[in-house]
Amino acid sequence: MDKSDIFQDPDLDQVFMTDENVLSDIIELCDLKKSETVLEIGSGPGNLTEALAAKCKKVVTIEIDERRKDELEKKFSGKNVQIVWGNALEILEKKSVRFDRIVANPPYAISEALIKALFRHDFISSILTLPSKFVERLAANPEEDRYSRLSLFSQAFFKIETLLRVEKSAWTPSPDTSSFVVKLTPRKPADSRELLLREMSLQDDKKLKNALRDAMSKSDGKTKRSAMEVIRNAGVPKKLLDKKISEIGLRDIMEVAAKFGGKKYKLVAFDLDGTLIDEKECIWKIIHDHVGTDPKIREDLMEKFFSGKITYADWAYHDIERWKEMGVTMDTLAKKVKEFRLMPGAMETLKTLKKKGYKLALISGSIGIVLDTFIPDAHRIFDHVVINRLTFEDDGKITGIDVPEDYKEKESKARSLERIASLEGVSPEECVFVGDSDNDFDVMKVSGLSIGFMPTKKISSVSDVIIKKKDVREIMKYLNDGQHNPL
Ligand code: SAH
Numbered sequence: 001m002d003k004s005d006i007f008q009d010p011d012l013d014q015v016f017m018t019d020e021n022v023l024s025d026i027i028e029l030c031d032l033k034k035s036e037t038v039l040e041i042g043s044g045p046g047n048l049t050e051a052l053a054a055k056c057k058k059v060v061t062i063e064i065d066e067r068r069k070d071e072l073e074k075k076f077s078g079k080n081v082q083i084v085w086g087n088a089l090e091i092l093e094k095k096s097v098r099f100d101r102i103v104a105n106p107p108y109a110i111s112e113a114l115i116k117a118l119f120r121h122d123f124i125s126s127i128l129t130l131p132s133k134f135v136e137r138l139a140a141n142p143e144e145d146r147y148s149r150l151s152l153f154s155q156a157f158f159k160i161e162t163l164l165r166v167e168k169s170a171w172t173p174s175p176d177t178s179s180f181v182v183k184l185t186p187r188k189p190a191d192s193r194e195l196l197l198r199e200m201s202l203q204d205d206k207k208l209k210n211a212l213r214d215a216m217s218k219s220d221g222k223t224k225r226s227a228m229e230v231i232r233n234a235g236v237p238k239k240l241l242d243k244k245i246s247e248i249g250l251r252d253i254m255e256v257a258a259k260f261g262g263k264k265y266k267l268v269a270f271d272l273d274g275t276l277i278d279e280k281e282c283i284w285k286i287i288h289d290h291v292g293t294d295p296k297i298r299e300d301l302m303e304k305f306f307s308g309k310i311t312y313a314d315w316a317y318h319d320i321e322r323w324k325e326m327g328v329t330m331d332t333l334a335k336k337v338k339e340f341r342l343m344p345g346a347m348e349t350l351k352t353l354k355k356k357g358y359k360l361a362l363i364s365g366s367i368g369i370v371l372d373t374f375i376p377d378a379h380r381i382f383d384h385v386v387i388n389r390l391t392f393e394d395d396g397k398i399t400g401i402d403v404p405e406d407y408k409e410k411e412s413k414a415r416s417l418e419r420i421a422s423l424e425g426v427s428p429e430e431c432v433f434v435g436d437s438d439n440d441f442d443v444m445k446v447s448g449l450s451i452g453f454m455p456t457k458k459i460s461s462v463s464d465v466i467i468k469k470k471d472v473r474e475i476m477k478y479l480n481d482g483q484h485n486p487l
Contacts, residue, residue, distance in 0.1 A: 014065070064088070100124050132179055166178060200256075208242070267383075330396035338373065349475060388401055429447075452467065
């Protein structure tokens with residue numbers, strides 16, 4: 001073997017970063033502290049090692065090629081550098097080295113295996129120079145063709161930032177590809193879906209059903225047996241459940257993760273008219289039309305409200321005054337309301353949700369009499385009701401209207417949802433809102449899952465899910481097939 005063979009072995013990706021400027025750019029990006037221990041993978045001639053050692057407490061550098069022993073040990077003798085001889089992947093698997101951060105120009109051939117090994121480690125950040133195509137795949141978003149299992153799993157563990165492009169000319173000899181310096185920062189799992197993805201990637205030598213079972217019994221103390229029952233009843237093909245995770249394609253992994261690791265919704269809030277009640281027109285308009293309120297007065301009031309000249313409560317008081325003048329009584333309202341219908345599946349859905357332990361809310365701009373007519377036991381079904389309430393004399397004459405506190409200034413269903421969520425100790429992210437018309441716009445924006453139920457165009461634009469079938473039961477599909485989240 002001649003000396004040049006020993007010097008740079010292409011089989012070991014011995015391509016060295018010789019551009020001093022790029023080396024110092026990388027050091028700059030690392031933001032190292034004097035108290036930190038840095039792990040390097042693939043020491044090579046020790047050029048990056050040396051630059052790192054100047055900036056931190058200690059560098060632990062792993063090198064597989066013992067032909068470099070004399071050179072490296074001499075270079076770092078008496079310095080804050082510990083050289084570990086061996087295969088970095090095996091050493092990481094054994095967890096036999098301790099470190100705060102990783103900074104490395106690792107051999108390209110182990111890129112994917114290295115990232116996967118990092119799933120099992122905790123560190124402040126990892127700054128790695130990797131082939132540009134690989135980094136693009138790592139950081140790809142789901143809309144891109146290069147999005148892969150690697151992207152999905154890696155992004156479930158790390159915040160991934162591409163920091164710097166490194167040209168081929170920064171290396172000796174020049175490699176076939178340019179590279180990127182990428183920073184991986186471990187973070188807390190954002191939700192139960194991410195938690196499940198992590199679990200799946202860590203157990204990818206297991207069959208899907210067993211990994212799911214273990215994840216479930218670990219996360220919510222289910223027995224293995226009852227966890228398996230949930231899995232079998234969830235409608236995942238048996239063939240898929242029996243596959244090893246490492247052999248399952250991207251799309252199937254994503255579907256399984258969404259199915260079993262969907263967000264944990266705790267509260268479902270409904271709009272009334274047009275959602276639980278099969279009537280597109282709102283009660284206000286129907287009564288006005290019925291008694292023939294002067295359209296000019298109505299338009300004028302609406303304009304004043306929408307331009308902010310009067311409050312929502314003022315608007316309601318004015319409307320009620322018109323109705324009083326026109327002799328509207330409880331009877332008039334009751335007769336009109338009786339022409340409405342409950343939406344198909346409404347009661348069944350409310351009862352199922354209640355049984356499953358969801359908190360239920362009704363947030364409506366309608367009038368109490370509509371609710372009382374169709375859901376007389378609303379006070380037992382809903383944990384919270386926000387709706388306008390008319391007051392009457394004994395003979396049925398209208399005396400006034402109570403506008404919910406949340407609406408007084410401006411009808412804000414978002415404010416109601418946020419208030420109710422906080423009373424229940426959940427975040428709006430954990431709430432579902434089901435609605436159809438434009439006054440649901442603000443609440444649809446703040447709720448974790450917004451379901452547009454045969455929605456207007458404006459509401460479609462903020463709906464996570466759009467239901468076109470006139471059946472409230474359809475919403476159960478989006479709450480994990482009606483199953484409570486196993487995770
Ligand atoms: N960090 C140096 C060297 C990069 S070349 C630089 O920036 O210039 C990659 C180095 O990793 C080579 O020295 C090679 O011998 C080493 N190497 C290859 N496979 C390895 C493995 N599995 N574990 C540890 N080192 C490895």
